[in-house]
Amino acid sequence: MTTEALDVCAYLERAADALDLSEDVREVLMHPTRSVSASITVRMGDGSLKTFPGWRTIYSNALGPAKGGIRFHPTVDEHEVNTLAFLMTFKNALAGLPFGGGKGGVAVNPRMLSRHELERLARGYVRALKHDLGTGRDIPAPDVNTNGTVLAWMADELAALEGTAHTASITGKPIVLGGIPGRAEATGRGAAKVTMALKDHLGLADGASIAIQGFGNAGVQYAHDMHEAGYKIVGLSDSSGSVYSADGFDPSEAEAFKAEHRGLKGFADEAPGDDLRRAEADILVPAALGGWIDGDSAETVEAGVVVEVSNQACTVGGGDRLEERGIHVVPDILANSGGVSVSYLEWVQNRSGEEMTKEQVFDNLDRRMERVARQVASRAADDGVGLRAAAYRIAAARLAEAIESMGTRRLFNE
Numbered sequence: 001m002t003t004e005a006l007d008v009c010a011y012l013e014r015a016a017d018a019l020d021l022s023e024d025v026r027e028v029l030m031h032p033t034r035s036v037s038a039s040i041t042v043r044m045g046d047g048s049l050k051t052f053p054g055w056r057t058i059y060s061n062a063l064g065p066a067k068g069g070i071r072f073h074p075t076v077d078e079h080e081v082n083t084l085a086f087l088m089t090f091k092n093a094l095a096g097l098p099f100g101g102g103k104g105g106v107a108v109n110p111r112m113l114s115r116h117e118l119e120r121l122a123r124g125y126v127r128a129l130k131h132d133l134g135t136g137r138d139i140p141a142p143d144v145n146t147n148g149t150v151l152a153w154m155a156d157e158l159a160a161l162e163g164t165a166h167t168a169s170i171t172g173k174p175i176v177l178g179g180i181p182g183r184a185e186a187t188g189r190g191a192a193k194v195t196m197a198l199k200d201h202l203g204l205a206d207g208a209s210i211a212i213q214g215f216g217n218a219g220v221q222y223a224h225d226m227h228e229a230g231y232k233i234v235g236l237s238d239s240s241g242s243v244y245s246a247d248g249f250d251p252s253e254a255e256a257f258k259a260e261h262r263g264l265k266g267f268a269d270e271a272p273g274d275d276l277r278r279a280e281a282d283i284l285v286p287a288a289l290g291g292w293i294d295g296d297s298a299e300t301v302e303a304g305v306v307v308e309v310s311n312q313a314c315t316v317g318g319g320d321r322l323e324e325r326g327i328h329v330v331p332d333i334l335a336n337s338g339g340v341s342v343s344y345l346e347w348v349q350n351r352s353g354e355e356m357t358k359e360q361v362f363d364n365l366d367r368r369m370e371r372v373a374r375q376v377a378s379r380a381a382d383d384g385v386g387l388r389a390a391a392y393r394i395a396a397a398r399l400a401e402a403i404e405s406m407g408t409r410r411l412f413n414e
């Protein structure tokens with residue numbers, strides 16, 4: 001496991017300086033607690049064996065069992081998994097959830113696998129990491145390219161290995177297997193609630209225009225909810241390309257077009273330079289993969305507000321440059337925390353045996369998103385800092401309190 005500090009630790013260092021956190025707390029939070037790598041060997045449909053590298057990181061369990069998704073993507077590596085696990089740690093702390101932070105990944109292009117190969121990979125991942133997973137240790141969920149079906153295979157494999165039918169060890173399951181209504185909508189809906197709760201702080205006018213990069217689980221729902229609330233969706237993109245219309249789109253029509261044509265390309269005119277960062281819009285919403293806004297591309301952003309639905313949408317340098325340019329950034333650990341907030345409800349439901357309706361889930365989600373967004377905005381105003389700095393100060397203070405309450409004997413073998 002590498003002990004080199006992650007780029008995102010800059011956010012921790014800044015918060016630690018502002019809060020005057022002890023050296024002990026800083027040292028604990030600067031490194032992942034545990035990072036495991038595994039080779040997952042799968043029997044392919046043609047009879048050959050193929051090995052895929054996979055990782056799972058518990059960045060911190062100071063506030064509870066680790067929690068975070070599993071990503072299947074060809075570019076995933078240990079560094080990315082550690083970074084995403086760091087973000088989960090601060091996201092869960094900010095949202096006030098009783099979880100630490102974790103994340104997992106497998107370097108694979110799932111589109112190149114048959115359904116049976118994908119199932120063997122999902123089950124193999126759980127077998128390789130069985131000692132680390134479980135409801136009191138580390139609770140996975142979906143992320144990019146993993147869905148209810150993949151998580152159902154994982155939950156089944158883990159239950160079989162544990163010799164129980166315990167479903168609380170994994171969230172994001174299909175409803176029939178203990179999943180919760182509303183998880184699919186949660187991330188996009190939560191981000192929309194956060195944007196609306198911050199409307200005054202962000203200086204947004206009624207009917208403000210929005211460009212969304214990434215039209216998948218989170219981006220589609222965000223588009224629907226903001227459109228319904230009277231905002232204008234002027235730009236959309238997916239891996240096929242980007243489209244732009246100053247008059248605005250109906251997201252339902254874009255969704256129907258994408259379903260029929262397997263992409264948005266051709267739905268409307270291409271965005272200028274096929275790059276939504278340069279598009280005229282009040283709000284820019286990255287909702288695909290991380291790193292889209294770096295120091296260079298931050299110079300080209302036209303919008304006055306960036307809502308980071310994707311994890312680490314901005315590199316540290318990119319986010320800093322946006323703020324220097326006077327652009328508000330709603331940080332990922334706030335904007336996309338609706339997903340894990342509903343995963344928490346699924347975990348509670350599985351442990352209590354009491355089922356929640358979709359209305360109850362949305363009511364709980366909406367209240368949490370609005371409450372946390374207001375806390376962050378008020379801290380930003382009080383401290384005279386941006387929303388990211390405010391969010392990290394709130395989260396780091398909670399983590400520090402937990403670490404100090406436990407004492408450092410166990411952590412440092414004192």
Ligand SMILES: NC(=O)C1=CN([C@@H]2O[C@H](COP(=O)(O)OP(=O)(O)OC[C@H]3O[C@@H](n4cnc5c(N)ncnc54)[C@H](O)[C@@H]3O)[C@@H](O)[C@H]2O)C=CC1
Binds near residue numbers: 290
């Ligand atoms: N789904 C969830 O519950 C959560 C998702 N997130 C984050 O949100 C982001 C999106 O996740 P999902 O919507 O679940 O993924 P998804 O796989 O459903 O959708 C991703 C979308 O991005 C598009 N895309 C890929 N490369 C692109 C590119 N270069 N330009 C434009 N579009 C591109 C894809 O075509 C797809 O439409 C990820 O960063 C994920 O970590 C964060 C918290 C929870």
Ligand SMILES: O=C(O)CCC(=O)C(=O)O
Binds near residue numbers: 070139140
């Ligand atoms: O639902 C969860 O537990 C985790 C979601 C996730 O991976 C994320 O917020 O990035």
